[in-house]
Amino acid sequence: MRDKSRKWPVFTEVWIWIQGERDARVASTNYNGTSTTPSSVYEQRLTDLIADIRAAYGTNISFVAARLSTNATDLSVDDADGFWSVRQGMEDAVNADPNADFVDTDDLTFYNDDLHYNTAGVLALGSRFAVKMDELLDARSQRRGTVLIVR
Secondary structure, three states, X not given: OOOOXXXXXXXXXXXXXXXXXXHHHHHOOOEOOEOOOOHHHHHHHHHHHHHXXXXXXXXXXXXXXXXXXXXXXXHXXXXXXXXXXXXXXXXXXXXXXXXXXXXXXXXXXEOOOOOOEXXXXXXXXXXXXXXXXXXXXXXXXXXXXXXXXXX
């Protein structure tokens, strides 16, 4: 992706994904008349999204997802079937892609709504994303025999 108003080009190297809560909630109530969204459906949707992102912005884009947290009790209790189905689909999609990974969120802290991360949770999540991005970019550079220079 290039911003023509900038002197230097801007490239997307890593795509960060933090989503799935709504899918977990919707999944538990109304997917094709069944009680849950099969993990294979979420896996395919996420795999398609990653492919679409790479088609639009570059085939080498790494992908990092925040795995649904077991501490998001707003989901894991009320919508347990949908929660576990979406979480498994997310893991399956990411594990099948050598240029993708996820960060664990099970120990992060939430506001009282048990769905949104509080300040400490967001800061920890950001740090985990940064570490995982570094790992993926380093692995990609080693596979290609190149060195990534960040300005």
